[in-house]
Amino acid sequence: MNVLVIGGAGYIGSHMVKLLGRRGCDVTTLDNLSNGHRDAILFGSFVEGDVADRFLLAQLLETGNFDAVMHFASFIQVGESMKHPAKYYENNVSNTLNLLGAMLTANVKRFIFSSTAATFGSPQYTPMDEMHPQNPINPYGRSKLMIEKVLDDYDRAYGLRSVCLRYFNAAGADPDGELGERHNPETHLIPLVLQTASGLRSDIEVFGRDYDTPDGTCVRDYIHINDLCEAHWLALQSLMRGAGSQRYNLGNGNGFSVQEVIDAAKRVTGRSIAIRDAPRRDGDPARLVADSTLARRQLGWEPKITDLETIVRHAWRWEQSRAKPN
Numbered sequence: 312m313n314v315l316v317i318g319g320a321g322y323i324g325s326h327m328v329k330l331l332g333r334r335g336c337d338v339t340t341l342d343n344l345s346n347g348h349r350d351a352i353l354f355g356s357f358v359e360g361d362v363a364d365r366f367l368l369a370q371l372l373e374t375g376n377f378d379a380v381m382h383f384a385s386f387i388q389v390g391e392s393m394k395h396p397a398k399y400y401e402n403n404v405s406n407t408l409n410l411l412g413a414m415l416t417a418n419v420k421r422f423i424f425s426s427t428a429a430t431f432g433s434p435q436y437t438p439m440d441e442m443h444p445q446n447p448i449n450p451y452g453r454s455k456l457m458i459e460k461v462l463d464d465y466d467r468a469y470g471l472r473s474v475c476l477r478y479f480n481a482a483g484a485d486p487d488g489e490l491g492e493r494h495n496p497e498t499h500l501i502p503l504v505l506q507t508a509s510g511l512r513s514d515i516e517v518f519g520r521d522y523d524t525p526d527g528t529c530v531r532d533y534i535h536i537n538d539l540c541e542a543h544w545l546a547l548q549s550l551m552r553g554a555g556s557q558r559y560n561l562g563n564g565n566g567f568s569v570q571e572v573i574d575a576a577k578r579v580t581g582r583s584i585a586i587r588d589a590p591r592r593d594g595d596p597a598r599l600v601a602d603s604t605l606a607r608r609q610l611g612w613e614p615k616i617t618d619l620e621t622i623v624r625h626a627w628r629w630e631q632s633r634a635k636p637n
């Protein structure tokens with residue numbers, strides 16, 4: 312199988328490239344290295360470039376003979392999307408439209424799209440299945456939902472088959488220790504907690520302790536990066552078999568609170584972690600947990616690394632391999 316991975320140098324994309332390479336696929340990564348890292352691409356060939364570059368996309372897709380495209384290159388920070396919506400609509404929407412246009416011209420008609428729990432907005436019930444209404448409350452979530460809608464229309468009109476995978480909280484790192492999370496700036500809870508344990512940060516802020524949850528801190532569904540990539544693999548197989556377009560919510564179905572994550576990190580690292588209580592972060596619902604029954608039933612997907620300590624342990628091994636404490 313021959314797969315084009317857009318954003319294959321980033322956190323999730325690089326783990327996906329490794330999985331595809333290990334399973335014998337031909338992989339080409341297109342990445343502009345704005346957030347990704349060249350040394351994170353462990354398999355296949357690499358093209359440095361931007362999804363905004365229509366000429367490059369056309370050339371790549373028309374000569375690459377790809378069976379499918381996976382698209383990981385997007386901006387992902389909710390807070391930033393509130394301040395700079397244009398950045399989000401230009402990259403996450405407009406550039407994705409470029410990509411889809413180039414795919415149609417080149418007659419490449421299988422697409423796997425990184426979507427998000429943020430397309431749902433405030434939860435009306437949890438765990439959230441695919442029937443949950445989609446009312447995003449920030450430009451990030453809206454930008455992803457727009458592409459989901461475009462994909463519905465492109466399926467009907469042009470026969471472009473797509474799988475949209477709505478991630479809850481991607482977490483952890485490659486169990487072999489070769490890859491992990493390297494965002495700059497880092498905003499995600501687990502790497503921030505571990506950077507505090509390793510001495511790179513003085514403390515971890517807990518955004519709100521007055522939520523309606525057992526310990527008052529927010530509950531999220533942390534899904535191991537390998538399990539996430541496995542879902543993409545199964546989605547790819549289903550498209551290759553000729554299955555129709557589909558949307559799946561991906562999570563463990565287990566929620567863990569911010570405090571539980573910090574406690575797990577203390578156990579895993581054996582270090583003290585200073586906590587600073589801070590106000591709630593705008594737009595954070597109390598509880599976000601996925602119901603992934605559909606992915607389990609239709610794709611045969613079964614998350615394997617569901618234990619929080621193991622997720623944190625893999626992230627810690629990665630963090631230690633690159634940390635330079637003060």
Ligand code: UDP
Nearest residue numbers: 498499500503516517518529531569592595
């Ligand atoms: N969080 C926190 N302190 C931080 C970063 C995150 O308390 O420094 C909380 C955040 O409010 C949320 C959870 O940790 O409830 C997960 O946040 P993250 O940014 O990792 O992922 P998101 O849920 O925004 O996708």
